Amino acid sequence: MHQVQKSQVMAASPELLDVLSKDGQKTGISKPRGDVHRDGDYHRAVRVLIFAENTQQMLLQKRTDCKEAWAGLWDISTSGHISAGSSSLATARRELHEEIGIKLPSDAFEFMFSYLEQSVTNDGKYVNNEYNDVYLITTLDPIPLDAFTLQESEVSGMKYLFWEDYRRLLAEGDPGFVPYDVNGQYGTLFEIISERYKGNVEERAMVLEKQLNRYCHVSLSAELTGLADADKEALGLLIKTAKIMDEIFSQQVWCSNPCLRDWLREHADESRLDKLKWMYYQINGTPWSALDENEPFLSTADSAIKLLPDATKPVNGWKGLEYRAAFPLSRPHGANFYPRDMEKREFELWNDSLSDDQKMQATGSFHTVRRQSEGMLDDAVFLSNDITNSYVHDLYSNPYSQEYQSLLAEAADLLYKAGNLSSSPSLTRFLHSNADAFESNDYHESHIAWTELDSKLDITIGPYETHRDTPPQYKATFKAIIGIRDDEAACKVKLFADNFQVLDKNLPIDEAYKSNVTNAATIRVVNLVYRAGDLKGTTSVSFDLPNDQRLTLLLKNVAKAKFKLLFQPITNVCVSEEQRGLLDFESLYTHVICREYCRALGPHAITLGNGQKSSVRMEMQELHSALEEAKASIVGLWAIRFLTDKDLLPEKLIKPMYVSFLTGCFHSLRFGLKKAHIQAQALLFNYLSEKGGIVLLPDETFYVDFDKVENGVESLSREILTVQGRGDKAAAKSLLDKYSVISQPLRGALKKLEMLQVPVDIAPAFPIWPEMN
Numbered sequence: 001m002h003q004v005q006k007s008q009v010m011a012a013s014p015e016l017l018d019v020l021s022k023d024g025q026k027t028g029i030s031k032p033r034g035d036v037h038r039d040g041d042y043h044r045a046v047r048v049l050i051f052a053e054n055t056q057q058m059l060l061q062k063r064t065d066c067k068e069a070w071a072g073l074w075d076i077s078t079s080g081h082i083s084a085g086s087s088s089l090a091t092a093r094r095e096l097h098e099e100i101g102i103k104l105p106s107d108a109f110e111f112m113f114s115y116l117e118q119s120v121t122n123d124g125k126y127v128n129n130e131y132n133d134v135y136l137i138t139t140l141d142p143i144p145l146d147a148f149t150l151q152e153s154e155v156s157g158m159k160y161l162f163w164e165d166y167r168r169l170l171a172e173g174d175p176g177f178v179p180y181d182v183n184g185q186y187g188t189l190f191e192i193i194s195e196r197y198k199g200n201v202e203e204r205a206m207v208l209e210k211q212l213n214r215y216c217h218v219s220l221s222a223e224l225t226g227l228a229d230a231d232k233e234a235l236g237l238l239i240k241t242a243k244i245m246d247e248i249f250s251q252q253v254w255c256s257n258p259c260l261r262d263w264l265r266e267h268a269d270e271s272r273l274d275k276l277k278w279m280y281y282q283i284n285g286t287p288w289s290a291l292d293e294n295e296p297f298l299s300t301a302d303s304a305i306k307l308l309p310d311a312t313k314p315v316n317g318w319k320g321l322e323y324r325a326a327f328p329l330s331r332p333h334g335a336n337f338y339p340r341d342m343e344k345r346e347f348e349l350w351n352d353s354l355s356d357d358q359k360m361q362a363t364g365s366f367h368t369v370r371r372q373s374e375g376m377l378d379d380a381v382f383l384s385n386d387i388t389n390s391y392v393h394d395l396y397s398n399p400y401s402q403e404y405q406s407l408l409a410e411a412a413d414l415l416y417k418a419g420n421l422s423s424s425p426s427l428t429r430f431l432h433s434n435a436d437a438f439e440s441n442d443y444h445e446s447h448i449a450w451t452e453l454d455s456k457l458d459i460t461i462g463p464y465e466t467h468r469d470t471p472p473q474y475k476a477t478f479k480a481i482i483g484i485r486d487d488e489a490a491c492k493v494k495l496f497a498d499n500f501q502v503l504d505k506n507l508p509i510d511e512a513y514k515s516n517v518t519n520a521a522t523i524r525v526v527n528l529v530y531r532a533g534d535l536k537g538t539t540s541v542s543f544d545l546p547n548d549q550r551l552t553l554l555l556k557n558v559a560k561a562k563f564k565l566l567f568q569p570i571t572n573v574c575v576s577e578e579q580r581g582l583l584d585f586e587s588l589y590t591h592v593i594c595r596e597y598c599r600a601l602g603p604h605a606i607t608l609g610n611g612q613k614s615s616v617r618m619e620m621q622e623l624h625s626a627l628e629e630a631k632a633s634i635v636g637l638w639a640i641r642f643l644t645d646k647d648l649l650p651e652k653l654i655k656p657m658y659v660s661f662l663t664g665c666f667h668s669l670r671f672g673l674k675k676a677h678i679q680a681q682a683l684l685f686n687y688l689s690e691k692g693g694i695v696l697l698p699d700e701t702f703y704v705d706f707d708k709v710e711n712g713v714e715s716l717s718r719e720i721l722t723v724q725g726r727g728d729k730a731a732a733k734s735l736l737d738k739y740s741v742i743s744q745p746l747r748g749a750l751k752k753l754e755m756l757q758v759p760v761d762i763a764p765a766f767p768i769w770p771e772m773n
Contacts, residue, residue, distance in 0.1 A: 101149025290537025483526030513725025
């Protein structure tokens with residue numbers, strides 16, 4: 001019936017295709033399909049290939065003799081043009097159903113890659129300039145041939161063929177098959193399948209063990225004796241709320257991520273390899289490895305198996321189609337915040353059509369972007385190519401309060417109960433305002449309440465980080481950080497806060513560039529009790545409230561654990577024997593606190609040489625984050641020396657601080673150079689080395705020259721502050737290009753740490769809540 005409806009629609013109006021530019025971007029023009037191929041216009045299509053895992057076979061269809069192109073030849077499972085206004089994934093699902101009678105949900109389709117196919121057939125009358133989105137569907141076993149319902153105008157037969165034989169026939173140019181260039185990008189499809197199923201279980205287990213061994217497992221605890229009994233009871237409710245943040249975050253990563261998590265957990269005891277998969281997944285919370293720049297350590301071949309009894313017409317003795325829930329080869333740039341097949345240009349065109357208020361939602365931190373067609377009954381996807389054309393735009397914004405409604409309602413209820421128990425009025429206010437935000441999607445009052453929180457029990461909970469949405473970093477992921485205030489560290493926090501304006505007035509920079517900042521940062525130091533949500537893969541010692549870099553949470557027991565388990569082994573390998581004894585946690589942590597205060601020092605709002613008002617962020621653009629991190633760290637070293645000279649800090653801090661800073665450089669640079677704060681560490685290390693402050697010794701360890709390093713610190717502080725004050729992006733780029741690199745001395749040190757298997761990071765557990773881990 002559906003095919004009849006489609007043919008009737010097609011008879012009434014020819015199928016329109018979006019015309020693309022040569023580089024694959026929409027031009028805003030649509031034309032009938034016949035005209036597109038007559039004129040050789042660039043356009044889009046989908047290709048879907050079904051692979052049977054247990055037999056290593058690919059499903060092929062035979063094209064009918066009446067097809068315009070490649071008539072009567074064997075081709076991939078199904079393919080079709082993407083109609084104007086339609087989406088790639090909806091087209092893939094619809095073509096699979098129309099051509100061979102298989103109805104599958106979105107999570108069965110694994111996007112592999114896009115490629116440009118160009119050909120001329122039919123004596124030059126059929127010109128094909130086609131951008132193809134390639135999808136792979138992985139079933140456990142071959143689908144019985146009797147289960148297919150063939151569209152007679154498109155398909156005349158089906159068969160399975162071993163993938164290696166299919167690749168060989170294509171490479172040989174067999175005339176019975178539609179040609180594909182297996183030596184080009186299309187050939188990567190076969191390479192991926194070969195890699196997935198090469199079968200060396202022991203080798204793969206060894207790789208996972210090596211990845212796991214980069215983490216040092218540690219139990220983190222915090223002293224609870226200072227908490228009132230009511231707050232301890234509230235803490236139990238907050239832990240339960242935090243677990244809900246885990247569930248929401250799992251959904252935000254990728255649509256199939258919760259399914260993958262549950263599958264790995266259920267099968268963890270079946271083999272050593274399955275156990276290792278689950279262990280490493282627990283650390284990352286995703287199938288992508290944080291310490292390997294988000295390279296996948298799992299594939300769809302490791303994913304959950306789902307059974308669909310009604311995916312095809314019934315066949316006697318066959319229980320139905322079993323498939324693997326798919327996830328992408330690489331971490332998706334937009335996570336699960338957007339339709340998986342949405343193009344940047346589609347988002348831009350839609351956003352341009354919106355009112356100002358609607359644009360704020362589309363690009364805001366607390367709304368997902370979804371398709372209206374996906375919100376309809378699922379069967380509608382299979383009815384017509386024109387299904388999305390009833391909308392001017394198929395996209396719409398969905399508030400988090402609706403997207404995660406049931407989970408946030410449960411979390412809000414727990415927060416209200418915890419707030420009612422709390423002995424702290426400010427904590428009660430924050431928990432209640434956060435509960436309201438979960439239901440209203442307005443986090444303004446909640447963020448204000450967080451800044452004013454004055455409670456022994458400290459909590460940060462909600463949508464904060466936007467780094468998963470890359471680019472443009474619009475959408476926030478959920479997390480929870482629960483801690484106990486550290487009273488001892490509060491004295492140092494007060495010292496820097498009290499002397500903030502003194503430091504600002506005495507910065508090593510020309511008076512013209514000083515900012516006269518009057519407000520110091522808000523910094524709280526806590527000992528971590530529990531964490532959840534988007535805090536997987538790596539363990540940070542600090543956390544910033546979004547949209548305001550002067551609100552910072554420091555996790556002291558996390559820093560202590562890293563110091564003991566990571567910094568001390570690094571020092572033993574990389575620092576000269578003479579200076580290893582200088583490594584000191586208090587000196588290190590004094591610099592950590594000072595560094596956070598120094599973010600607010602120096603130029604921010606600036607006046608350019610032509611008199612124009614601007615800001616450092618606006619002028620530095622993509623370089624701002626790395627330069628700002630470098631400023632905070634180097635000025636932090638300068639500030640501690642300044643306060644020491646004023647007898648506000650003890651002189652004994654200085655030498656241990658520099659040795660601890662040196663060790664910190666090696667620690668940070670083991671994570672690669674992609675993140676801004678690590679680029680900053682490379683800049684500082686290489687600059688100070690060039691100035692003679694850090695010296696490579698013949699035994700390949702490093703030594704701090706305390707006289708020269710202080711000159712280098714003041715010199716680099718002045719240079720960075722001046723570049724910012726002038727808004728000189730060219731100078732900033734020159735500085736980062738020259739120094740934010742893995743120099744040869746650094747490369748040697750990092751290689752040595754890897755060879756000796758010194759851990760890269762910690763993987764914390766929380767023993768006071770064993771049932772929660």
